[in-house]
Amino acid sequence: MSDPVSLTDHPVQEASSTPPAPGRSRHLSDRWLTVAFISPALLLLLAMSVFPLLWALYLSFTDYSATRGGPATFVWFENFTAILTSAQVHLRAFTTLLYVVGAVTLQTVLGFSIAYLISRRVRGRGVLTTLFLVPMMLSPVVVGLFWRFMLDAQFGVINSMLGSIGLGQVEWLTKQNTALISLIVVDTWQWTPFIMLIALAGLTAVPKYLYEAASIDRASEWFRFRTITLPLVWPLLLIAVLFRAIEAFRLFDLVYILTSGGPGVSTETLSFHVYKVAFLGFNTGTASAYGILMVLIVIVLAQLYMRYLNKLKED
Amino acid sequence: MRYPRRIGQLAAAALLVATSLTACGGDDGGTAGAPKAPADIPELTKEPLTLSFIWFDWPPAKALEAFANAEYTKERSNVTVKVNVVPNANWHDAMFTQFAARKTDFDIPILDSQHIGEAVTNGNILDITDFVKKNIDVNAYNPYLLAAYGQFPQAETGQRDENASLYGLPLLGDTWTMIYRKDLIGETPPATWDEMIAAAQKCQTENPGVSGLAFHQANGSDAAAVTYNTVNGVYGGNLWDSKARKIEGVINDAAGQEAMDVLVNKMKPLTAAGSGNWFIDEVNAAVAQGKACIAFNWIAASGGLLDPEQSTLGKTREEILQKLGFATLPKQKTDLVPLGGMGMHVSAYSSPEKQAEALNFMKWFEQADIQKKWAAAGGVPARTDALSSPEFLNAGPFNKVYADSVSRMRDMWNVPEYARLIDIENTNVNAALNGAKDPKTALNDIAKEQQAVLDSAGKKGGGGL
Numbered sequence: 034m035s036d037p038v039s040l041t042d043h044p045v046q047e048a049s050s051t052p053p054a055p056g057r058s059r060h061l062s063d064r065w066l067t068v069a070f071i072s073p074a075l076l077l078l079l080a081m082s083v084f085p086l087l088w089a090l091y092l093s094f095t096d097y098s099a100t101r102g103g104p105a106t107f108v109w110f111e112n113f114t115a116i117l118t119s120a121q122v123h124l125r126a127f128t129t130l131l132y133v134v135g136a137v138t139l140q141t142v143l144g145f146s147i148a149y150l151i152s153r154r155v156r157g158r159g160v161l162t163t164l165f166l167v168p169m170m171l172s173p174v175v176v177g178l179f180w181r182f183m184l185d186a187q188f189g190v191i192n193s194m195l196g197s198i199g200l201g202q203v204e205w206l207t208k209q210n211t212a213l214i215s216l217i218v219v220d221t222w223q224w225t226p227f228i229m230l231i232a233l234a235g236l237t238a239v240p241k242y243l244y245e246a247a248s249i250d251r252a253s254e255w256f257r258f259r260t261i262t263l264p265l266v267w268p269l270l271l272i273a274v275l276f277r278a279i280e281a282f283r284l285f286d287l288v289y290i291l292t293s294g295g296p297g298v299s300t301e302t303l304s305f306h307v308y309k310v311a312f313l314g315f316n317t318g319t320a321s322a323y324g325i326l327m328v329l330i331v332i333v334l335a336q337l338y339m340r341y342l343n344k345l346k347e348d
Numbered sequence: 349m350r351y352p353r354r355i356g357q358l359a360a361a362a363l364l365v366a367t368s369l370t371a372c373g374g375d376d377g378g379t380a381g382a383p384k385a386p387a388d389i390p391e392l393t394k395e396p397l398t399l400s401f402i403w404f405d406w407p408p409a410k411a412l413e414a415f416a417n418a419e420y421t422k423e424r425s426n427v428t429v430k431v432n433v434v435p436n437a438n439w440h441d442a443m444f445t446q447f448a449a450r451k452t453d454f455d456i457p458i459l460d461s462q463h464i465g466e467a468v469t470n471g472n473i474l475d476i477t478d479f480v481k482k483n484i485d486v487n488a489y490n491p492y493l494l495a496a497y498g499q500f501p502q503a504e505t506g507q508r509d510e511n512a513s514l515y516g517l518p519l520l521g522d523t524w525t526m527i528y529r530k531d532l533i534g535e536t537p538p539a540t541w542d543e544m545i546a547a548a549q550k551c552q553t554e555n556p557g558v559s560g561l562a563f564h565q566a567n568g569s570d571a572a573a574v575t576y577n578t579v580n581g582v583y584g585g586n587l588w589d590s591k592a593r594k595i596e597g598v599i600n601d602a603a604g605q606e607a608m609d610v611l612v613n614k615m616k617p618l619t620a621a622g623s624g625n626w627f628i629d630e631v632n633a634a635v636a637q638g639k640a641c642i643a644f645n646w647i648a649a650s651g652g653l654l655d656p657e658q659s660t661l662g663k664t665r666e667e668i669l670q671k672l673g674f675a676t677l678p679k680q681k682t683d684l685v686p687l688g689g690m691g692m693h694v695s696a697y698s699s700p701e702k703q704a705e706a707l708n709f710m711k712w713f714e715q716a717d718i719q720k721k722w723a724a725a726g727g728v729p730a731r732t733d734a735l736s737s738p739e740f741l742n743a744g745p746f747n748k749v750y751a752d753s754v755s756r757m758r759d760m761w762n763v764p765e766y767a768r769l770i771d772i773e774n775t776n777v778n779a780a781l782n783g784a785k786d787p788k789t790a791l792n793d794i795a796k797e798q799q800a801v802l803d804s805a806g807k808k809g810g811g812g813l
Contacts, residue, residue, distance in 0.1 A: 096808045099448035100470045108809035115810025122813060186622020187639075207624030209784040293437070295567040296624060297779025297790075309812075312441045313767040314801075315448065316812030 086328075093322035100315040112322035122323075124298065125306045128213070132302060133281045135217040136224075141274055143221065144228025149262075151229075152236040162233065169226040177290030180219045181206070184291075209299045212292050216300055219287055224277060231273035235266035268345055275338055279331055303327055382468045382515060383696050387478035389711065390704040398428045399705050402443055402454035403690070405433035406628070408520055408648050408727060415725040420712060427705060436627070437568040440767055447472040447697075455698040455706045458519055458690045460570075461496045461759055462766040468500045468515050469764040473693040474703065476710075477513045483711045484517065490754050493518055493730045497691030502590065502762035506755070515693060517710050518730030520648055522688030523757060524578060525749045527635055527643040527650065530673045532558070537675035541582050541610070544642060544678045548618045551641035560618030562640035566627040567778035570770050573760075574686050576611055576777040578644070581684030581758050582677070583607040588761060588798075596799040600791045603681070612780050612787040624782040635672070636660065646688050647746045648728055650674070654744070674746040676753050687757040689728065723747070765801050768812065772797045 093112055095105035116122050151161050168176070183190050184205040192202050205215045239262060247257045285304040288294055294301035301309075307327070311320035403409040409431050416429035432454060434442040440463065446452040447470060459467060467473045476498075480486065486494060491508035498516040503509050526544070528537050532551050538544035548560030564571040577587060585603035588595045598604075620639065623630070628649045634640040636652070636659040652658050653672060654665045662668035677685045692713070694706045712718060719729040723740035728750055734740055735751045761769055773794050780790035804811055 096811065098811075100444055100466070100472070102448075102450075102470065106808060111809025115813060119810075119813045187620055187634075192622075202621050204622045204624065204782075207622055207782045209782070293566065293568040293625070295775065295778050295784075296782035297567065297784040298775050299779070299784050309771060311812075312445065313771050314765070314812040315444065319810055319812045 089321040090325055092318050093325045095318045097318045097321075098315045099317045105318070108318065112319045113326065115319065116323050116326060121298075122303075122306070125301050125303050128300060129282060129284070129302045129304075131213060132217060132220075132284060132300075133278055135213075136220045136281050137274055137277050139217060139221045140225045140228050140277055141270065144225045144273070145232045145266075145270060147225065148229045148232035148236055152233060162230070165229055166226045168223045169230075171223065173223065173286040174290055176219065176223050177287045180215075180222075181291050184215055206292050207296055209296055212296060212300045216284075216287055216291060219291065220281065220284070224280070228270070228273045228277060232266060232270055235269035236262065239265045268342060271338075271342055271345070275335060275342075279335065282331060283327070381471050382473055382475040382513075383471065385474040385476045385479045385694060385703065385707060387482045389479075389483070389707045390700065392424070392704055392708055393701045394426060396426050396428070397702065397705055398430050399456065399702065399709060400454045401429070401431040401456045401458055401692075402452075403431055403433055403458040404436040404439040406436070406649055407651055409433045411726040412519075415722060415727065416709075419718065419721060420709060423712060424705070424708070429709075439569070443467075444472075444767075447695075450697055452695045452697045455695055455702040456692050456709070457695055459516065459693050460690055461687065462762045462770070464498070464500045464515055464691070464693075465502065465762045466764040466766060467693065468513075472696055473515050474696055475513050475515055476517070476694065476707070479707055480514050480517070483707075484714050488716065488731045488733060489518070490730070490732055492757065493521060493754065496687055496757070496759050497689065497730070500762065502759070504590075505758045516691035517714055518689070519692045519713070520689045521728040521730045521735075521750060521754070522646050522648045522690075523685045523750060523753045524574075524644050524677055524688070525647045525650060525746045526675045526677055527640075527645060527653065528673045528675065529558075529638075529641050529671055531671045532641050535673070537673060538642075538678050541579075541678045541680035545610075545614050545618070548615075548642045552618055555641070558639055558641055559620040559623070559634070560641050561615055562619060562623065562626065562631045562634040562643035563615070564627050564631065564644070565616075565619070565623060565778060565781045566625045566630075567774050569627065570760075570774060571627045572777040572781060573770050573773035574688075575644070576608065576773065577758075577760060578677070578684075578686045579611045579615070580604055580607040581686070582680045582682060583610065584681035590761070593802050594799070595802060596795045598795070599798070600795040604791060605788060608777075608780065608787045608791045611777075616781050624778065638671075644677070647750050648688070650746050651726060651744060669745060672745075674749050676749050676756070683756045684758045685753045685756045687759040689730075763802075765805060768801045769798050772801065 092105065094107055094109055096108050096112075097105035147165060151158055151165075154161065182188070184192075186192055186202055186204045186207065189205070191205065195201070195203065203211060205211050243261045244257060247261060252260075283304045284302050285308060288300055288302055288305045289308075292300045294305050303323075304327075307320055307323045310316050310323060401409075401412070403412070413429060413431040416431075420429060421427060440460075443452075443454075443457050443459070443463070444466065446454070447467065457467070457473065459473070464473075468475075480498075492503065492506050494514075494517075495503035495508035495512075497518040498514040499508060499512045500515055501509075501512060503512070526537060528547075529551070532555060533547045538547045545560075552558065552560035564575050566572060580587065580599070580603070583603050583606050585601065585607050586598050589598050620634065623634075626634075628645060631640075631643050631645050632649065632652055635643045635645075638660050654668055656663050656665065656668065659668050661671045677683075692706075692710055694703055694710075698706065713722070714731070716731060716733050719731045719734035720737045720739040723729045723734050723737065724743055726743065728747070729735060729740060735754065740747050741751065760766070763769070776785065776790040776794045776797075779785035780787045785793070
């Protein structure tokens with residue numbers, strides 16, 4: 034069997050040496066064609082993603098305000114220092130941490146459990162999976178709005194159900210101890226299917242012969258789960274957790290619709306706070322620095338996480 | 349061959365630099381201060397033109413669009429008036445993000461009275477002082493109303509500085525009305541704040557399932573802040589010392605503390621469970637469904653309470669009015685009431701022909717007969733003659749409340765830092781009302797944080813946290 038690497042080792046050079054097809058201009062080499070095809074996407078990426086990021090980076094070192102206009106004065110690291118030493122920011126960071134840990138843990142446990150149960154079914158698996166995926170397909174704003182009605186202390190269906198079984202009214206969205214839990218529950222309702230989907234893909238990919246061999250060895254259900262299912266699905270599950278943690282870290286829409294960050298600021302996440310800094314006072318420089326710091330945190334944590342994943346893979 | 353790769357890299361770098369330079373070059377908003385509108389209205393176009401407003405989504409916005417298209421088009425048949433609406437919580441952002449872009453899809457922003465300072469300082473709206481001098485009869489207005497919706501720097505409560513510049517004209521006057529259940533607490537409304545609380549307490553005890561009070565508590569917009577400011581005013585407190593730009597020690601003085609105590613410890617226990625995020629619509633819903641003995645709401649948003657289709661209090665307007673009464677706010681140590689309502693302004697980024705049309709609309713709107721027609725259409729006018737006209741007073745049972753309240757009004761801070769000041773107050777009052785903060789701590793935090801915002805004006809770096 035020939036080595037496939039040797040055929041694709043230098044694909045571009047190989048391609049460029051190929052004479053142009055009949056009817057094509059002599060000057061239109063494969064390389065130029067490549068550039069021509071990539072350029073629109075590259076242009077879009079530069080204009081919509083790279084430039085705004087670099088521009089935000091530049092603004093983060095200034096005291097620029099979008100509404101006041103005028104020249105941006107360099108303040109160097111003052112925005113960053115102010116953010117990192119602000120008690121207000123620390124409070125939002127703690128709230129965000131509680132939210133991320135609570136929501137992602139709950140979603141992982143539920144998502145994996147549902148996927149495990151579905152994977153054991155033969156009939157109706159497709160229909161069940163589709164039904165479970167519905168919440169994920171809805172807009173977070175729509176989800177927030179109908180949960181806001183459902184959680185209303187006076188007229189909401191949740192309190193009505195609690196009342197019918199003799200339990201008292203719960204102020205879901207207006208009490209400090211229940212507002213964050215409500216956010217976690219709503220986010221879990223919407224995003225558990227995502228974890229479920231990834232876990233289901235992992236569970237389906239586990240080779241059947243492993244289970245058959247375990248059966249021959251008369252291994253218990255728990256032993257098979259612990260030694261076959263979980264280790265094989267774990268890396269995929271961790272990737273799903275990474276995606277969800279990044280998403281949860283930048284939570285804005287549900288907070289905006291459900292609690293507006295209240296009561297007080299007790300459910301204000303970092304993203305919600307950035308929004309306020311950016312649009313209430315139009316402190317564009319500070320908001321840019323805040324955003325850059327959030328991106329940095331995500332990058333650093335994601336890198337550490339990926340290293341752990343790679344190590345897991347090597348082991 | 350590496351040549352094409354280098355070309356690609358160079359092209360990408362050049363593109364990035366070009367994009368950056370374009371963005372840098374696009375910032376033409378370096379000059380602060382509002383541009384001046386001409387004293388005379390320039391020649392108006394005969395071509396079809398759409399005059400766009402921006403407001404938040406509430407009944408007066410719909411009333412304005414219908415009224416303007418019915419009446420203004422009699423004079424200017426080529427003009428269509430469009431009132432664009434956004435959710436209340438996005439109102440400030442929707443206007444000021446467009447101002448930030450130096451390009452607006454509206455010609456007449458309807459600013460809250462406290463937004464004027466921010467818009468003027470940033471040069472977002474026209475200075476219409478000369479236009480007003482030449483085209484508007486300023487003596488036809490209560491001076492404070494004219495000042496509140498147009499003057500900057502802010503006027504002293506109840507006054508107008510005739511030397512100050514004007515940047516807007518009144519569109520809709522407003523204040524809070526006390527809505528009370530005549531069938532539950534009697535025909536005569538409580539005269540003092542203490543009496544009001546006692547009546548609400550008694551009503552709640554006697555009518556299970558009906559809460560004593562309903563008022564704004566939400567932490568969005570200016571909901572909870574206006575509630576505290578109202579109680580603060582009634583109990584003799586002050587929001588700030590505007591001349592010294594001092595808040596610390598003013599809002600949280602003894603009167604301020606008493607007001608916070610009354611609000612959190614005496615009024616809040618009389619509200620429905622879970623009402624900690626109520627604003628205009630939720631308070632109206634509670635009243636319409638017969639779930640509140642006494643409620644406070646903006647007059648301009650109270651029209652729906654008399655609609656039998658939205659109410660369980662009666663099958664006709666008359667039946668509802670047998671149960672609902674509208675009164676001016678009770679007095680206590682003072683008789684202050686909150687100033688609501690908004691003014692019309694002209695976007696500095698509209699085309700000259702639309703700015704001319706906007707000025708013409710404003711001149712037309714402020715005429716005596718048009719103000720009366722606006723009153724009859726459901727609006728709250730600002731001209732004194734319109735306020736005392738039968739067209740206004742007979743248009744709604746709460747209109748007399750407004751007319752009686754004009755001399756009692758007090759506004760908040762009209763400064764460029766308003767959006768941050770109101771957010772601080774809103775979140776802290778909301779926290780106190782919902783048990784997330786001790787009332788005294790909340791008020792002291794308001795004072796400290798608001799003072800820091802005022803003191804940090806002009807400070808470099810880290811602003812807005």
